[in-house]
Amino acid sequence: MERRKRKGFFRYDNVGILFVLPAFLYMLVFVGYPIVKNIVLSLQDVTVRTLTASDKPFVGLKNYIEIFQDPVFTKSLVNTLLFTVCCLIVQFLIGFLLALFFNQHFRISKPVRGLMLIPWMIPITVTALMFKFIFGTDVGILNYALRSLGIISQNIDWLTSADTALAAIISANVWIGIPFNMILISTGLTTIPKELYESASIDGAGKLQSFFKITLPLLRPTIESVLILGFIYTFKVFDLVYVMTGGGPVNSTHMLSTYSYKLSFEMFKYSKGAAVANVLLVILLIVGVFYLRATKEEEGNG
Amino acid sequence: MDEEKKIQGRKNIALCIAAIAILCIILFPVFWIVVTSLKTEQEIFQVPPTILPKTWNVKSYAAQVENGDFNMFRSFGNSFLISLGAMAISVVLAVPASYGIAKYRFKGRKVMLLGFLVTQMLPVAVLLTPMFILFKGMHVYNTAAAAIIADATIGIPFSILILKNYFASIPKDLEEAAYIDGCNRFTAFVRVLIPIAKPGVMVCAIFSFLYAWGDLAYGMTFILDQQKRPITAGVFYFMGQYGAKWSYLTAFAVVTIIPVALIFIFMQKYIISGMTSGAVKG
Numbered sequence: 001m002e003r004r005k006r007k008g009f010f011r012y013d014n015v016g017i018l019f020v021l022p023a024f025l026y027m028l029v030f031v032g033y034p035i036v037k038n039i040v041l042s043l044q045d046v047t048v049r050t051l052t053a054s055d056k057p058f059v060g061l062k063n064y065i066e067i068f069q070d071p072v073f074t075k076s077l078v079n080t081l082l083f084t085v086c087c088l089i090v091q092f093l094i095g096f097l098l099a100l101f102f103n104q105h106f107r108i109s110k111p112v113r114g115l116m117l118i119p120w121m122i123p124i125t126v127t128a129l130m131f132k133f134i135f136g137t138d139v140g141i142l143n144y145a146l147r148s149l150g151i152i153s154q155n156i157d158w159l160t161s162a163d164t165a166l167a168a169i170i171s172a173n174v175w176i177g178i179p180f181n182m183i184l185i186s187t188g189l190t191t192i193p194k195e196l197y198e199s200a201s202i203d204g205a206g207k208l209q210s211f212f213k214i215t216l217p218l219l220r221p222t223i224e225s226v227l228i229l230g231f232i233y234t235f236k237v238f239d240l241v242y243v244m245t246g247g248g249p250v251n252s253t254h255m256l257s258t259y260s261y262k263l264s265f266e267m268f269k270y271s272k273g274a275a276v277a278n279v280l281l282v283i284l285l286i287v288g289v290f291y292l293r294a295t296k297e298e299e300g301n302g
Numbered sequence: 303m304d305e306e307k308k309i310q311g312r313k314n315i316a317l318c319i320a321a322i323a324i325l326c327i328i329l330f331p332v333f334w335i336v337v338t339s340l341k342t343e344q345e346i347f348q349v350p351p352t353i354l355p356k357t358w359n360v361k362s363y364a365a366q367v368e369n370g371d372f373n374m375f376r377s378f379g380n381s382f383l384i385s386l387g388a389m390a391i392s393v394v395l396a397v398p399a400s401y402g403i404a405k406y407r408f409k410g411r412k413v414m415l416l417g418f419l420v421t422q423m424l425p426v427a428v429l430l431t432p433m434f435i436l437f438k439g440m441h442v443y444n445t446a447a448a449a450i451i452a453d454a455t456i457g458i459p460f461s462i463l464i465l466k467n468y469f470a471s472i473p474k475d476l477e478e479a480a481y482i483d484g485c486n487r488f489t490a491f492v493r494v495l496i497p498i499a500k501p502g503v504m505v506c507a508i509f510s511f512l513y514a515w516g517d518l519a520y521g522m523t524f525i526l527d528q529q530k531r532p533i534t535a536g537v538f539y540f541m542g543q544y545g546a547k548w549s550y551l552t553a554f555a556v557v558t559i560i561p562v563a564l565i566f567i568f569m570q571k572y573i574i575s576g577m578t579s580g581a582v583k584g
Contacts, residue, residue: 023396027421027458030455033432038428101321105308108321123516123559126559127331129541134331139347139546187578238427242519261427261430277431284423
């Protein structure tokens with residue numbers, strides 16, 4: 001309706017661009033240009049010497065072909081997918097249960113739910129340190145707890161053995177992700193009209209039945225955006241892994257982001273690092289399209 | 303919602319106890335590093351571990367003040383400067399931009415909006431090397447400015463997407479009334495619209511600050527000298543240097559959390575609003 005009213009006022013509407021332009025130009029220079037530059041870098045052969053020089057040899061898709069033959073790259077790709085899927089499932093389930101729990105209106109439900117957001121706000125570097133400490137072999141409280149419960153007899157080298165390191169990182173990331181899932185699902189739950197549950201119970205529906213017949217279907221848009229956004233945030237994980245294991249032991253926990261960083265800033269193979277980062281970007285953009293489609297429906301009425 | 307009937311009696315007590323138990327489990331890691339930072343190095347490795355320090359030890363904090371390269375209070379100051387800078391850039395650019403997007407249907411609006419949405423999804427790995435080259439060319443490499451410029455690129459799109467909803471919800475009449483009172487577009491925006499959108503501006507300022515405060519990748523890649531680096535990079539390099547000195551490490555970590563804790567205590571409602579509207583509305 002608004003559009004129709006304004007149709008004759010092109011002049012008025014185009015003034016708006018002046019408000020947006022400063023921010024847009026800023027992002028164009030400091031984000032848009034780097035994206036293009038990163039694509040160019042991945043098609044060149046760049047070394048420390050030629051990094052800031054203007055003339056770099058063009059090698060085509062050579063870097064991409066080489067990284068796909070690189071076992072560490074394949075491993076990081078699999079790791080990133082495995083990490084993301086595990087984190088998403090666990091944090092979504094726990095977040096959902098907690099949202100349902102705190103959705104009951106008992107006395108301290110709101111303030112306690114507020115305090116549950118703390119993990120999400122803590123700088124990831126600190127979270128990584130915290131979990132490194134908890135998962136420590138000799139100093140860690142987890143090994144102590146498992147030993148005193150009689151579950152293990154020998155301390156486990158959580159972070160320094162390839163079998164367990166990824167699990168430790170996943171649990172740290174789940175800890176960060178729970179509040180995010182919980183609060184978004186909580187918000188979704190409050191949009192469901194209470195009358196629906198009332199009339200359902202009059203019709204004789206049990207708690208479980210109304211959960212599957214009312215809660216889940218009405219929560220679908222929320223669940224979709226929680227999962228898609230969660231995927232995007234989790235898939236690009238960097239700090240957590242970089243600080244907790246640095247991709248080790250022997251490259252077993254590398255993610256696409258940390259491997260890209262290692263290639264570029266530790267091994268100075270900038271072009272390979274750029275190629276790995278672009279693979280990461282392409283996957284994120286594909287998922288991003290789903291997200292945009294989900295938000296577009298809202299944008300239409302907004 | 304507030305009029306809704308609360309659960310009473312025994313069920314209420316049971317739920318409260320369960321809620322507190324859940325909270326304790328979730329927040330245990332935070333409690334654990336705070337406690338550890340106040341123990342002596344010897345007590346940290348003691349078996350069985352002590353829940354509260356037997357001898358309270360604040361040396362881990364005090365020792366940091368003189369400790370050359372890893373002076374955590376200097377790192378704290380660096381982070382503060384970087385975060386404030388990034389916050390200022392984000393707010394100054396995002397407030398008008400979100401107003402423009404919310405209130406005007408200009409050509410290219412959709413493309414710009416899409417651009418801001420997409421930048422939110424970008425992994426840092428894509429930007430690090432090109433930014434590195436760019437900052438070297440601009441001669442800001444190894445200065446706080448490099449981290450400020452980079453961190454603002456996280457705050458700007460987030461802030462625009464949040465604030466556009468605030469501006470969109472302001473009725474057109476208010477703006478028109480301001481024109482009648484003699485305001486032009488710019489003064490109406492500054493005097494009438496920004497004050498109404500103030501809660502949204504607060505959310506943006508807080509999140510831009512927090513994003514910059516939590517950043518590690520930009521701070522450690524674009525700033526070379528440890529003395530100029532933010533506190534997250536300080537913690538990280540301290541870990542590399544003093545691997546098992548957990549009393550120092552946890553003290554460093556606790557200092558890093560302080561501003562986050564303060565923001566959380568005094569501005570919780572903005573946090574919840576930022577988390578939900580940022581994610582769902584897009």
